[in-house]
Amino acid sequence: MAIEVRGVSKSFGRTPVLKDVSVDIVSGSLTALLGPSGGGKSTLLRVIAGLEVPDAGNVLISGVDATRLSPQRRNVGFVFQHYAAFKHLSVRRNVAFGLEIRKRPKAEIRARVDELLQLVHLEQFADRYPAQLSGGQRQRMALARALAVEPQVLLLDEPFGALDAQVRKELRTWLRRLHDEVHVTTVFVTHDQEEAMDVADEIVVLADGEVKQAGRPQDLYDNPASPFVMSFLGPVTELGGRLVRPHDIDVTAESVEGSTAAVVNRVVHLGFEVRVELTAGDRDVWAQITRGAAGRLGLQPGDTVHLRPVPAAKSLAAADA
Amino acid sequence: MSTPVLTQAGAPTGVPASARRRPRVGPGLGLGLAVLYLSLIVLFPLTVVAWKGVEGGAGAFWSAVTTPDSWAALKLTLGASALVAVINVVMGTLIAWVLVRDRFPGKALVDTLIDLPFALPTIVAGLVLLVLYGVKSPLHLNLAYTRAGVVIALLFVTLPFVVRTVQPVLQELDRDMEQAAFSLGAGPWLTFRRIILPNLVPAMVSGAGLAFTRAIAEFGSTVLLSGNLPFKTQVAAVNIFGRIESDDTASAAAVSTALLIVAFAVLIGLDLVQRWGSRRG
Numbered sequence: 001m002a003i004e005v006r007g008v009s010k011s012f013g014r015t016p017v018l019k020d021v022s023v024d025i026v027s028g029s030l031t032a033l034l035g036p037s038g039g040g041k042s043t044l045l046r047v048i049a050g051l052e053v054p055d056a057g058n059v060l061i062s063g064v065d066a067t068r069l070s071p072q073r074r075n076v077g078f079v080f081q082h083y084a085a086f087k088h089l090s091v092r093r094n095v096a097f098g099l100e101i102r103k104r105p106k107a108e109i110r111a112r113v114d115e116l117l118q119l120v121h122l123e124q125f126a127d128r129y130p131a132q133l134s135g136g137q138r139q140r141m142a143l144a145r146a147l148a149v150e151p152q153v154l155l156l157d158e159p160f161g162a163l164d165a166q167v168r169k170e171l172r173t174w175l176r177r178l179h180d181e182v183h184v185t186t187v188f189v190t191h192d193q194e195e196a197m198d199v200a201d202e203i204v205v206l207a208d209g210e211v212k213q214a215g216r217p218q219d220l221y222d223n224p225a226s227p228f229v230m231s232f233l234g235p236v237t238e239l240g241g242r243l244v245r246p247h248d249i250d251v252t253a254e255s256v257e258g259s260t261a262a263v264v265n266r267v268v269h270l271g272f273e274v275r276v277e278l279t280a281g282d283r284d285v286w287a288q289i290t291r292g293a294a295g296r297l298g299l300q301p302g303d304t305v306h307l308r309p310v311p312a313a314k315s316l317a318a319a320d321a
Numbered sequence: 322m323s324t325p326v327l328t329q330a331g332a333p334t335g336v337p338a339s340a341r342r343r344p345r346v347g348p349g350l351g352l353g354l355a356v357l358y359l360s361l362i363v364l365f366p367l368t369v370v371a372w373k374g375v376e377g378g379a380g381a382f383w384s385a386v387t388t389p390d391s392w393a394a395l396k397l398t399l400g401a402s403a404l405v406a407v408i409n410v411v412m413g414t415l416i417a418w419v420l421v422r423d424r425f426p427g428k429a430l431v432d433t434l435i436d437l438p439f440a441l442p443t444i445v446a447g448l449v450l451l452v453l454y455g456v457k458s459p460l461h462l463n464l465a466y467t468r469a470g471v472v473i474a475l476l477f478v479t480l481p482f483v484v485r486t487v488q489p490v491l492q493e494l495d496r497d498m499e500q501a502a503f504s505l506g507a508g509p510w511l512t513f514r515r516i517i518l519p520n521l522v523p524a525m526v527s528g529a530g531l532a533f534t535r536a537i538a539e540f541g542s543t544v545l546l547s548g549n550l551p552f553k554t555q556v557a558a559v560n561i562f563g564r565i566e567s568d569d570t571a572s573a574a575a576v577s578t579a580l581l582i583v584a585f586a587v588l589i590g591l592d593l594v595q596r597w598g599s600r601r602g
Contacts, residue, residue, distance in 0.1 A: 051500050071503040078504040084497035088519040098505035101515070142501075149505055 001062035001152040001185050002027040003048060008057030010043055017043045018054070019209040025153075025187060025202070027062070030179045032200035033189045036232070040209040041189045045155050048187065050074045061152055077146030077184075081158040083138040085130035091117070091141050092126040098149035116144040119178070136167040143175075147182065156188035160195070172199050193233050197221070205229050227316050237285050238318050239307060246288040248313035251276060252306045253297060259306035267299050280307060367581065374578030377571060385575035390551045394560035395579060397468065401556070402536035405475040410529040413483025414521065420484070421491045435485070438478045443541030450474050451545045466548040471556060474542040479535050483528035490524040523595055530591040534584045 003025040010018040017040045025031050033041040046052040048059055050071035058067045066074050086094050093100075095116055099109045117123045120140040130138055139159060146154060159175070160168040176199050179186055190196050196203050197217045205212040205220065212232075213225045224230035227243050236243045240260055252259065262280035274294040276287045287307065289297075297305065309315055375382050386392065420432055438446060454464040454473060464470035494517065502512040540558035547554035555563075557580055564573035 049504055051504070071500070072506045072508055074504075075506075076504055078501065080497045080501060082495070082497060084495060084501040086498060086501075086516060087495075097502070097507075097515075101505070101507050101511060145501070145505070 002060075003153055003185065003187070004058075004060040005044065005048065006058045006060070008044070008047055008054045008059065010040075010047060010052060010054045017209050018047070020057070021206070021209070021211055022057075023204050023211060023214065025185060027185055028183050029201045030176070030186045030199060031188075031202040031204060032196035033187060033204050033206055034193060034196040034232070035191065035206035035212075037191055039207040041191075041206045042157050044206065045157050045187060045189050048153070049076050049078045049155050051078070075149065075152050077149065077151035077154040079139070079142050079146050079154070079156040079159050081161045083130070083135070083142045083162075085133075085138050085142060087130055090127050090129055091122060091133070094130065094141055095144045095148050097145060102149070112148060116148055119147075119181075120144040134167075135163050136171055139163065139171065143178075147184070151184065154184045154186045156186070158189050158191070161190075168195075175199060197233070203233075205232060207232075222314055224314070224316065227318065230314075230316055235288070237287070238283060239280065239285050239309065239315075241318055242309075242315040243318050244309050244313055244315045246275075246286050248310050248315075249285075249287040249289075250308050250310050251287050251289055251293070251297060251299075252308075255306045256308065259308040261304055262307050264299050264301050264303045264305060266301060267294065269294075278305070278307070370574055371578050371581060373571065373574030374581075375575070377575075381571070382575045382578070385572035386579045388572070390555070391557075391560055391564075391572070391576050393552045394555045394557045395576065397471070397555070398537050398557040398580075399583065401468065401471050401475055402533050405472060405479055405536050406529040406533040409476060409480050409483045409532050410525050413480055413528060413532075414487050414525055416480075417484045417487040417491055420488060435481050439481050443478060443539065444544070446477055446542040447474065447545040450477065450542065454546060465546055466550060466554060468547075468554055470546040470548075471543050471554055474546055475536045475539055478539060478542050479532035482531040482535060483525065486528035486531065487521060487524045490521055494520055523597075526594045527591055530587050534587055537580055537584060 003023075005021060005023040005025075008018055008021045009016070021040070021044060023044070033044060035041045043052060047054050048061075050066065050069055050073075054067065058065055060066065061074065061076070071078075086097065089097070092113055095113045096109050099112060104112075113126075114123070117126055120143055122137060122140055122144065125133060125137060125141075130141065133141065139162075143156075143159075156175075160171050163171065172195055175188075188199070200217060202214065203217050203220055204214040207228060213220055213229045220229060221233050224233060227236075230236055230243055235246050237246045237249070238244070239249060250259075255261065260280050262278040262285060264276060264278050265284075266275075266277040268275040268277070269291070272291055274289050274291055276289060276294070276299060278285050278287070285307065299305070374385075377385075386395065416435070420428065420435075441449075450470070450473060451465070453460060454462050454470060456463055456465050458464075464473060498516055498520075499512050502516045507515065538558055539556065540562070543554075543556050544559060547556065547559075549555045549559050549563075551560075557576060561573045561576050564570075564576065
């Protein structure tokens with residue numbers, strides 16, 4: 001089900017957190033709200049869920065104005081960063097909660113919960129209590145609980161934020177696969193651009209309470225609308241007063257047309273990728289080249305090389321240039 | 322917006338802090354001191370009382386406890402204490418709720434006020450209650466020489482137990498749990514009943530138990546207002562005091578032992594409830 005956010009503003013006290021935000025989320029998509037901490041992305045998610053009431057603007061869920069609906073009437077699944085597990089209930093009862101309060105028949109609840117526990121690979125943990133689960137298992141339980149009521153949309157607030165790196169990577173791959181199976185319109189909040197690029201169909205970049213840009217991950221990476229978006233979505237460096245991706249810099253031994261001379265400071269070998277740190281004029285710059293290219297150039301600290309952006313490179317005027 | 326921090330819930334399961342190696346102050350010194358202190362201050366006196374109480378054999382114990390005035394005092398004490406525990410578990414939880422969840426001017430003052438019955442010498446509390454609810458009550462509510470007076474006095478001294486056991490649990494309660502319940506379709510009342518209340522029950526039971534055991538031992542606050550009429554308003558502690566005054570320490574010890582047994586049973590019951598609660602922690 002599609003979500004439309006129209007002109008939503010929200011302040012906490014005197015601090016504006018969302019300023020006239022409009023976002024369209026396509027039905028069945030997996031969308032990331034990406035941005036730095038304090039940018040307003042969690043607040044926007046909570047406004048969609050009905051856990052916060054906007055000061056102005058509307059939220060439409062599958063075409064129906066839900067702005068004034070209480071969270072329990074929105075039929076929205078919400079997953080919290082810190083799981084929000086019902087500590088006094090077993091895994092099975094946690095997942096069953098939404099169905100129990102809807103007074104579904106016992107047999108139906110049992111069948112549905114079994115199916116969901118299987119989906120999140122927690123069948124053998126059904127009778128445990130949340131305290132007996134790991135963080136990743138708790139979050140999978142929370143996901144099953146949210147999915148149990150067959151929500152129109154699934155909202156996840158930094159769902160992997162409290163987990164360690166390894167579990168995090170597993171869970172995001174798993175979320176992607178789950179979404180491909182279940183097809184529910186899903187929005188998740190993250191401040192990790194890699195996570196957003198890895199999982200999402202669409203990315204909405206939010207900062208300072210405003211939408212900075214929205215689009216497909218590839219488009220955002222290749223055609224950022226501003227230096228902010230460009231530097232938030234991937235590494236950038238400054239060459240000749242313009243922001244460039246470090247992998248879009250050609251390093252040559254000889255001077256060519258449009259190139260800038262630079263002195264090598266440091267060469268860092270990171271497996272396939274090699275980071276070359278240089279000084280061009282009075283500016284620090286770095287380039288990301290392959291192991292093979294580095295080998296051919298035989299770079300040593302103190303060498304003078306020549307840099308220029310590759311022909312198709314996307315570059316933006318640097319903000320302070 | 323939050324950065325990824327590890328919370329207590331999310332902390333990776335590693336070695337608990339308590340299991341880590343730490344410097345020890347002589348092997349078992351702490352345990353030894355604790356046992357010695359407990360023995361001198363708690364165990365020894367209690368044993369003496371219990372011994373005194375049953376010295377004359379079960380028959381003597383039973384007849385001392387069931388003399389009409391002692392039996393009446395015990396029944397009144399246990400009945401009133403149970404009633405007080407039930408009332409205060411409801412009102413104390415309500416007050417704790419208001420103190421944690423609501424904002425109002427003077428909240429800090431009210432929060433401090435809760436402890437006043439703890440701090441006040443109970444005889445002073447008794448005096449206050451006598452002035453307020455006595456024969457010359459400015460509220461025109463004369464509870465002097467009535468059982469209601471006993472209950473009021475016990476309510477006053479035991480309220481802090483429930484408030485102070487429930488309040489911290491309520492403070493630590495994960496608000497996300499409630500929001501999760503809302504988003505799953507539960508209304509406020511259903512959320513309270515199915516999500517909040519079950520998490521408070523262990524603290525409420527524990528507070529009620531403390532209030533009850535404190536109430537059965539109460540002396541000072543009830544002594545002035547109740548008038549200590551045997552068979553009507555005399556509580557067990559006053560009955561025991563009367564027996565000591567008339568030099569009947571054996572039966573005083575027997576009645577004391579009866580109170581002790583009830584208190585002990587309640588505390589064990591509480592412990593079981595706590596274990597049951599933490600198992601599901």
